[in-house]
Amino acid sequence: MPLVNRILDSFVYKIGFINPVWLSSFRIYGSLIFLFHFLSILPDFYTFWGQNAIVNPDILDANIDNIVPTVYDIHQLIIKYMALGFQTVVSSFAIIYMISLISMTLGFMSKISAAIALLTHLVLMQSINIFIYGVDFMTTICLFYFLIFPVGKYHSLDNYFSKISNPDNFDHGIFLRLFQIHWCLAYFFSGLSKALGPTWWNGEAIWKALNSYNQASLFNPELWTPYPLMMTFIGISTVLLELLFPIGVSVKILRKPWIVCIIMMHIAIGASLGLYFFSIVMILINLVGFWFPYFKSPTIFSR
Numbered sequence: 001m002p003l004v005n006r007i008l009d010s011f012v013y014k015i016g017f018i019n020p021v022w023l024s025s026f027r028i029y030g031s032l033i034f035l036f037h038f039l040s041i042l043p044d045f046y047t048f049w050g051q052n053a054i055v056n057p058d059i060l061d062a063n064i065d066n067i068v069p070t071v072y073d074i075h076q077l078i079i080k081y082m083a084l085g086f087q088t089v090v091s092s093f094a095i096i097y098m099i100s101l102i103s104m105t106l107g108f109m110s111k112i113s114a115a116i117a118l119l120t121h122l123v124l125m126q127s128i129n130i131f132i133y134g135v136d137f138m139t140t141i142c143l144f145y146f147l148i149f150p151v152g153k154y155h156s157l158d159n160y161f162s163k164i165s166n167p168d169n170f171d172h173g174i175f176l177r178l179f180q181i182h183w184c185l186a187y188f189f190s191g192l193s194k195a196l197g198p199t200w201w202n203g204e205a206i207w208k209a210l211n212s213y214n215q216a217s218l219f220n221p222e223l224w225t226p227y228p229l230m231m232t233f234i235g236i237s238t239v240l241l242e243l244l245f246p247i248g249v250s251v252k253i254l255r256k257p258w259i260v261c262i263i264m265m266h267i268a269i270g271a272s273l274g275l276y277f278f279s280i281v282m283i284l285i286n287l288v289g290f291w292f293p294y295f296k297s298p299t300i301f302s303r
Contacts, residue, residue, distance in 0.1 A: 018173050022292040024107075024155035029284055030142050031104040034117075037135065037277045038098060045094065048128045051086040060127060070127040090127075096120050104146060107156020114146035135278040142281070149175045179289050184246035187262075191242030200239050203231030210272060234268075241265060249290050259290050 047054060049071065057072040064070070075089045100117035103109060121143055125132050145151075150172060152158040199205040210231075241248075241261055248258030263283050270279030 017296070018176055018293045019295040020154045020172055021295055022176065022288045023149065023151050023153065023172055025292050026142075026149075026284070026288040027107060027110070027146060027151035028105055028155065029288075030146070030281075031101045031117075033277065033280055033284065034121075034139050034142070035098060035101040035105070037139070038094075038101070040277075042094075046087070048131060049090045049094075049124065053128075055128075055130065057086065057127065060130065064126060064129050068122050068126040071123060072127065074123070093120050093124055097124065104151075107152045107158050110152025110156060110158050111147065114143060114151070118143040118147055133278070134275065135281055138278065138281045138285070142285070145179065149179075176289070176293055180249070183285060183289055184249065187242045187245035191239050191245065194239045195243055200235040201232075203228060203233075203235045206231040206235045206238075212273070238265060255290060255294075259286050262286050 041048070046052075049057075051057065053060075057070070057075075061070045061072040066073070071086075071090045071093060075084070075086050078084050078089060097117060097120040100113045100120065103113035104117060118140070121139060125136050125140070153172070194200040194205070197205075199208070207228075241258075245258070245262070248254045263286060266279040266282045266286075270276045
């Protein structure tokens, strides 16, 4: 076991002071972002999830696997035992999902709330699987982290009522390392997939993205047409930022500038492509994983 202990000493115990604000910030801001994202969909809720939606629930259900049940599957099971309308069932899932996110924000019964939020989110997203995109997958990942990480130990009602102080650095240090490794791999392989083709090196990928049909963009794509070299520069910069992300955030002197560049990249994605919630979630992930843990203010987080 000496080798194992040496590895643990290098990667867990000797990582220095880690500010637990990253955990509480991840829970609070993440839950609020997911809640606001869902609230933004509510005006069109029945357009996607209703009985007379754009695509009927039974047709959507026939198009997917049965690993995660859909609202249609659950409704079919319920009506075997009681008369309950489809709209009532899908509305109940929406209400439960929102209540669980509010509970997560407050840090009340954090583990149970995270489990309920994750399950209801999976059911709702599985029910409209042809409409979901990046932010929905990121939400699933973050809710899973809420479930397995000790997110309720700081700045939460759970901590307040339990009267337990947890100053130990190790219990959340190992979770931080797992979180950081995950996103280092995610960015690296995202950059690698871009680097394997020519379109990110010559700017074609950027041109296609900017000229895709998107009414939510803040910019007219024709603004960029006279500047092909800028598209090439942006494409190459994106590849290098993602491909070298593990190195950039591992070197202390480079970490903050690198995260600033990544955040600027996601702001540009949100503004130019209209992917606002996706960009906000990715910015939060970078902040809680690579910025907030290194704040030097340990005393205020004793509760």
